[in-house]
Amino acid sequence: MDVMGDKATLLETGRFVQPADFVQPTGDFVRPEGDLTLDRRANREEVEASGEAEAAGEVAETEEVTEAREVTETGEVGEAGEAAEVARQRLAAEAGDVEAMSVLGAMLLRRGDLDGAEPHLRAATAAGDRAAANNLGVLLHQRGYADEAAGWWRIAAVAGSAAAAHALGRHHRERGDEPAAEYWLRQSAEQGHVLGAYALADLLEHRSDDGARRWMRAAAERGHREAAYRLARALDRRAGCAGADGADNGVVPGGAPTEEAEQWYRQAAARGHRRAALHLGAILEKRGELKEAGRWYLTSAKDGEARAACALGFLLRDAGDSESAAVWWLRAAQDGDGNAANALGALHAERGQTQTAERWYRAAMDAGDVNGAYNLGLLCAEQARTPQAEQWYRRAAYAGHREAANALAILLLQGGDTAGAEPWFSKAAEAGSVDAAFNLGILHAGRGEERAALRWYERAAAAGHSEAALQVGIARLRDGDEPEAERHLRCAAGAGSAEAAYRLATLLDARRPPEPAHELGEPVHEKAECEEWYERAAAQGHRRAQVRVGMLAAARGDVVEAARWYRAAAEAGSRNGAFNLGLLLAREGSEPEAAVWWTRAADAGHGRSALRLALVYARRGELAEGQRWADRAVALGPAEVAERAARLRDALREELSA
Numbered sequence: 001m002d003v004m005g006d007k008a009t010l011l012e013t014g015r016f017v018q019p020a021d022f023v024q025p026t027g028d029f030v031r032p033e034g035d036l037t038l039d040r041r042a043n044r045e046e047v048e049a050s051g052e053a054e055a056a057g058e059v060a061e062t063e064e065v066t067e068a069r070e071v072t073e074t075g076e077v078g079e080a081g082e083a084a085e086v087a088r089q090r091l092a093a094e095a096g097d098v099e100a101m102s103v104l105g106a107m108l109l110r111r112g113d114l115d116g117a118e119p120h121l122r123a124a125t126a127a128g129d130r131a132a133a134n135n136l137g138v139l140l141h142q143r144g145y146a147d148e149a150a151g152w153w154r155i156a157a158v159a160g161s162a163a164a165a166h167a168l169g170r171h172h173r174e175r176g177d178e179p180a181a182e183y184w185l186r187q188s189a190e191q192g193h194v195l196g197a198y199a200l201a202d203l204l205e206h207r208s209d210d211g212a213r214r215w216m217r218a219a220a221e222r223g224h225r226e227a228a229y230r231l232a233r234a235l236d237r238r239a240g241c242a243g244a245d246g247a248d249n250g251v252v253p254g255g256a257p258t259e260e261a262e263q264w265y266r267q268a269a270a271r272g273h274r275r276a277a278l279h280l281g282a283i284l285e286k287r288g289e290l291k292e293a294g295r296w297y298l299t300s301a302k303d304g305e306a307r308a309a310c311a312l313g314f315l316l317r318d319a320g321d322s323e324s325a326a327v328w329w330l331r332a333a334q335d336g337d338g339n340a341a342n343a344l345g346a347l348h349a350e351r352g353q354t355q356t357a358e359r360w361y362r363a364a365m366d367a368g369d370v371n372g373a374y375n376l377g378l379l380c381a382e383q384a385r386t387p388q389a390e391q392w393y394r395r396a397a398y399a400g401h402r403e404a405a406n407a408l409a410i411l412l413l414q415g416g417d418t419a420g421a422e423p424w425f426s427k428a429a430e431a432g433s434v435d436a437a438f439n440l441g442i443l444h445a446g447r448g449e450e451r452a453a454l455r456w457y458e459r460a461a462a463a464g465h466s467e468a469a470l471q472v473g474i475a476r477l478r479d480g481d482e483p484e485a486e487r488h489l490r491c492a493a494g495a496g497s498a499e500a501a502y503r504l505a506t507l508l509d510a511r512r513p514p515e516p517a518h519e520l521g522e523p524v525h526e527k528a529e530c531e532e533w534y535e536r537a538a539a540q541g542h543r544r545a546q547v548r549v550g551m552l553a554a555a556r557g558d559v560v561e562a563a564r565w566y567r568a569a570a571e572a573g574s575r576n577g578a579f580n581l582g583l584l585l586a587r588e589g590s591e592p593e594a595a596v597w598w599t600r601a602a603d604a605g606h607g608r609s610a611l612r613l614a615l616v617y618a619r620r621g622e623l624a625e626g627q628r629w630a631d632r633a634v635a636l637g638p639a640e641v642a643e644r645a646a647r648l649r650d651a652l653r654e655e656l657s658a
Helices: 007-013 051-056 079-094 098-111 114-126 130-143 146-158 162-174 178-190 194-206 211-221 225-239 259-270 274-286 290-302 306-318 322-334 338-350 354-366 371-382 386-398 402-414 418-430 434-446 450-462 466-479 482-494 498-511 529-539 543-556 559-571 575-587 591-603 607-620 623-636 639-657
Strands: 037-041 044-048
Touching: 079 098, 098 114, 098 130, 114 130, 130 146, 130 162, 146 162, 146 178, 162 178, 162 194, 178 194, 194 211, 194 225, 211 225, 211 259, 225 259, 225 274, 259 274, 259 290, 274 290, 274 306, 290 306, 290 322, 306 322, 306 338, 322 338, 322 354, 338 354, 338 371, 354 371, 371 386, 371 402, 386 402, 386 418, 402 418, 402 434, 418 434, 434 450, 434 466, 450 466, 450 482, 466 482, 466 498, 482 498, 482 529, 498 529, 498 543, 529 543, 543 559, 543 575, 559 575, 559 591, 575 591, 575 607, 591 607, 591 623, 607 623, 607 639, 623 639
Parallel strands: none
Antiparallel strands: 037 044
């Protein structure tokens, strides 16, 4: 069953694709509610109002970091040490130390103690502390006083705070004042502020300004992971490796991404960007570096990326570990990944657990994945529930699923509704279904519409359909266009078509100059190309090719090889194979066994075999049996055989009546 939860078939529909999951600009328009970033100068802390830092979990450090770092960053000192530092700063602040007021206010703000932080920040701000003014703006912004916060940010920004300029730029953009936003964000970016550079790039990109790339690159080079990711996506789009709409679907659809794009994905992934890890995994998987791809998928999946969990499941399934694959598919499906739900459905269907499979296919459909409806159709068709299969195929086909449209057309055709089937074949073929294009060719050929059939065969052949290429090759042979016929037959034969390999061999064989005859037992000479194609077709069970390979082997004097191929063809039902095997055995002195094969061939309607049997029985003196086979040979023909058999029959009749 060709299930659309399977990796191989999912390549057509966009492997790992989910309903629109575009890149969200993380931060520069979102009111900060969580973590804050720090910007310090001269033993003072400025708390950065950055939604991007909240979303990405990053700490932005600028050129203003000083020796205060060791006592103000959580994580580098223990809770007891931090408490002691707060107490020390509090004592200094109460003694009137402006720097201590600023640092204490920042520390309390970082803890979320807004009431405790505000008086210290206001006091330090009143004393002219730039960092305190920025952090007071952050505090007021968190309380919901955006306009008052902007006032303090302006004061700090004018005094040279890059963090405040960034926050002020974001404030203006949120209110739709893009000129003011650009001015302040540019001030921040030009001072080397990484979040300012990213926010400026985002603003310019929104306006399709060419300067966006410069600032996005600047932010990425300074370690901004979202900037690195978006830069990689932009490079992918330029190289044609992202979808036309730039959708962030976690696949590498066309050509390989540029080396630079891969480097930025890697940088973003190394900094914890889960979608970058997903893309990096997809790049590595396509390149065949499955072990490293699996590591990045695992990293992304553990961070909550459902598509990475789904991709990891496929890697594990391909490695033969379907149980572990099911665990990750389950995790992804529970997070709403329709592709993973389809894969689970396919897994249970393979195990014969049809009810569970149906449940997961329905879950995929509920997740917005039209493959779910198609797979339900396949499941119902396999169980001979034709009305239900038609219902699900129709639902998927109306949603634009091309293979469902093709399957629906086949179902209608099997039910005798040719008129209803043809539009669905056409719709599927126009949407790119190679099978539907081939089926349309069959449909037109059945009506005798050879020209229309050839058009569809050519379309399917151009997309790599081997049987369509065979039909085109046959048509070109019929028209006398041998070069075109050979080209299509080679395509079909190379793709595994036994009939195409046989016809190609026949074409090449006809061009060969005649070779001198060989006696049985002579050394075997080098094989021609046509014989190689005959053998390829023969190895696939093509009976006429097997007979022809046997004939060529016999012509070279290779009796053993000839007998092997004749026997293979004869046992598969070939009359010519049985006849030729009989000739070979008779020459080797095994006439009784030869008669067995001639009898089999004659019973299947082979006139020459019947004539041989008549001669065998005549020589044995079994005239009546000889006459019976001679009569049979006359009836079977061809004309030359019938004429010889008639003379033998008449001679035997005279002998019997004498």
